[in-house]
Amino acid sequence: MTQTTTPTPARSEVEKxxxxxxxxxxxxxxxLADALTGAIAEKDTQLLKFHGSYMQDDRxxxxxxxxxKLEPAxxxxxxLRMAGGVCTPAQWLKLDELAQRYGGxxxxxxxxxxxxxxxxxKHQLRPLVRGIxxxxxxxxxxxxxxxxxVLSSSNPFQSPAHQEVTDWCIKIDQHLRPQTTAYREIWLGEKRLGADQEDHEPIYGKLYLPRKFKIAIAIPPNNDVDVFANDLGFIAIIDAAGKLQGFNVAIGGGMGMTHGDAATYPRAATVIGYCAADKVVEVAENVLKVQRDFGDRSNRKHARLKYTIDDRSVEWYRDELxxxxxxxLEAARPYAFTTNGDQYGWLKGSDERWYLTLFIQNGRIKDWHDYPLMTALREIAKVHSGDFRITANQNxxxxxxxxxxxxxxxxxxxxYRLLDGSQQSALRVNSMACVAFPTCxxxxxxxxxxxxxxxxxxxxxxxxxxxxxxxxxxxxxxCPNGCARPYLAEIGLVGRSPGKYNLYLGAGxxxxxxxxxxxxxxGEEQILAELTPLIQRYAKEREAGEKFGDFVVRKGYVKAVIEASRDFHG
Structure with a gap:
């Protein structure tokens, strides 16, 4: 009898x-040395991403x-890579200087x-990297x-264990960084490896991962990092005395999808267990390794961890991990989230120091004629002895x-009349947008x-x-790639064409x-026409404490998404 075998799927071009x-x-x-064009070779654009950069043009x-008949602009x-979003005032001043010199x-x-x-x-890339x-x-x-x-909850007012969680965030980030010497060789002019030497990637291997991989750490009750949007999420478990015990482990989150392709969808991560705090780096490495070894390397639209899990099951992934x-892993510990936004204004941390959260609309820092935000932050950095912390909500x-x-x-x-959120509506301080035009x-x-x-x-x-x-x-x-996490918003708007958006409702x-x-x-006219009566009905018929996303589900405007692969498109 002739034995048949299943052919191995062809690897994608990016894998090659x-x-x-x-x-x-x-x-x-x-x-980089080719002065005849402002571009680099198409194959190198894929590799450039690993170095932290995308080639774009002014659309x-x-x-x-x-x-x-000119090449695109x-x-x-x-x-940059900034674990937990923390930097010193001196680093901020350097970021500001580089923005003035190279970043418009x-x-x-x-x-x-x-x-x-x-x-x-192109010719500014090397000096910018050397500057940072x-x-x-x-x-x-x-x-x-x-x-x-790697993301981490931003503001230490909420827990005495915040600094310890931030320390674990940094350890995970550093442990999972690529070890290739190519970065320092290309950008910083360090000596190339000899002919008898080769780089070694002990965690990633020569092919790295099938697709991008994202990690976040949240400290209940505030899910300010949108922990369930990540391939791997850690939820801090803190005892009554404020001491960090360990982390619940959540896997399989991801925001990207493709319009018109029901095989692609966003997914909220699934909690699969608990680990002690001193095991968190080991868990992070091995969740990544399972995806390295079993993720889809033939179809990049199907290469994120969420699809590996849904193809094989949560139970399979936990057993393999x-x-x-x-x-x-132990059984997951109880926890509860009550918010997922930032806490604006002045708050005092458990370290007896003060933390001022500023509202930065859509994360854009520059000087407007009536609002010199960039200058203000520069002047603060000159006299500040603490730190700057970027939040996962672009503040x-x-x-x-x-x-x-x-x-x-x-x-x-x-x-400088800086905005601490109190001057803005509750909707505006809970809004977020990706860059989109003209650069993406x-x-x-x-x-x-x-x-x-x-x-x-x-x-x-x-x-x-x-x-x-x-x-x-x-x-x-x-676009549907979801950089501003629109699928976890109570009102999500995802671009379809110029001036047109898909309107999503009902997130938690x-x-x-x-x-x-x-x-x-x-378009805008229909968005307003759809939302106005819905908002009016919410104002009149909501239950005590009921959030907008829960209301539209309860009233049947949309069904609750329980299992993404089944419910998001179905």
Whole structure:
């Protein structure tokens, strides 16, 4: 009898590029030296992501340059790696300086607690990377098929264990960084390995991961990092005395999907067990390794951890993880989230220092003619002795302020009229948008440049309904990749085409349940027409303490998404 075997799926082109790259080198160095074009080779654009950068072009200029038979206005986005989003005032001043020299006088705070620069020209990349290296910062693995910046709850007012959780965040981040010497060789001019030497990646191997991998650590009761949006989430378990005991482990979160492809979908992570605090790095490494070995390397749209889990089952992944560990996770411990946003204004931490959370609309830091935000933060950094903390909601915390120093910081805040959230509506401070146009090559519609205007119109609706002070999460992205986590917003808007968005409703306010498509491809007029009566009904018929996302599910506007693979599109 002839025996048949199942053929191994062909690997994707990106897998082949990684394998041939000599540990992420490719021909990046040669491409940077080519002064005849503002671009680099297409294959190298895939490798460049591992170094923290994407090649883009100014889409506002694209058609005009095509008419003039000019190549696109190529530029680069470069993102830093900042575990937990923390940096010193000296580092902030350097980030500010580099933004003025290379980044178009603006800094973008991201939803992964870091900063990124746009509008960087090719010849500026090396000096920019060298600049961030001067203050012990890096862009390695801020993008690419690796573990990216590890998130951690931002504000220590909520728990005496906050610093310990932040320390574990940094340890995980450092442990999972790629070991290739290509980064320092290409960008910092360090000596290349000899002919008889080869890089070694003890965790990733030569092919790295099948797709990107994201980790976050949350401290209940505040899910400010949207822990369930991540491939791997750790939920801190803290006892009554405020001591960190360990972490619940959640796996399989992810926001990306593709319009019109029901095989792709966002997913909220599933809690699978508990580990002691001193085991958290080991667990992180082995969750990653299981995905390294079993993730789909043939279809990149199916390569995230969420699909590996849904293909094989949560139970299979837990059993495989326990096998890799050589010991078993314990049963998950009880926990509860009550919010997932930032706590604005001045708060005193358990360390007896002050923390001021500023509202930074969509994470954009620059000087407007009537709001010199960038200058204000620069002046604060010059006198500040604590730290700066970027939140996962694109805001900024002036952290570790002493009683003695607080009046000086307060005076600068007042001088520059900085926004601490109290001057904004509850909807606006719970809003978030991705960059989209003009720099993102994937954008189908506006996001950052449009959401503030839409929020203004919705504020009028909420005010008339008597809901101006009621928090509702609203998030917008220019494409379905989900960089602003729109599928965990009570109102999610995802770009379909210029001026048109898919409207999603019904997520849990604490970030524990996905929303669901309510209306497809709607413009501003229809968005307002759909939301206005719904908001009015919510104001009149909600139950005590009921959140907007729960209300629209209870009233049948959308069904609750319990199992993403079945319910999100179904």
């Amino acid at each position: 590029i990684k394998e041939a790259s000599n540990y992420l080198r490719g021909t990046i160095a040669a491409g 506002d200029l694209r058609l005009e340059r095509q008419k003039q 190529y530029q680069f986005m470069i993102r 006088n603006t800094i973008r705070l991201t939803t992964r607690q870091t900063v990124q620069y746009h509008n960087v020209l 290296d001067e203050v012990a910062m890096t862009s390695i693995a801020a993008c690419g098929d690796v573990n990216r910046n 326990n096998r890799y560990l050589g010991w078993s 900024l915390i002036i952290g570790g302020v002493t009683d003695a120093q607080k009046p000086r910081i307060e005076a600068l805040v007042k001088q 090559g994937l954008a189908l519609a506006e996001s950052e440049r449009y959401l503030p205007d839409l929020v203004t119109k919705l504020e009028d609706v909420l005010r008339e309904a008597g809901l101006a002070d009621d928090p509702i999460t609203i998030r917008m992205t220019g 306010f604490t970030g524990d349940r996905l929303n669901k498509l309510y209306k497809e491809s709607v």
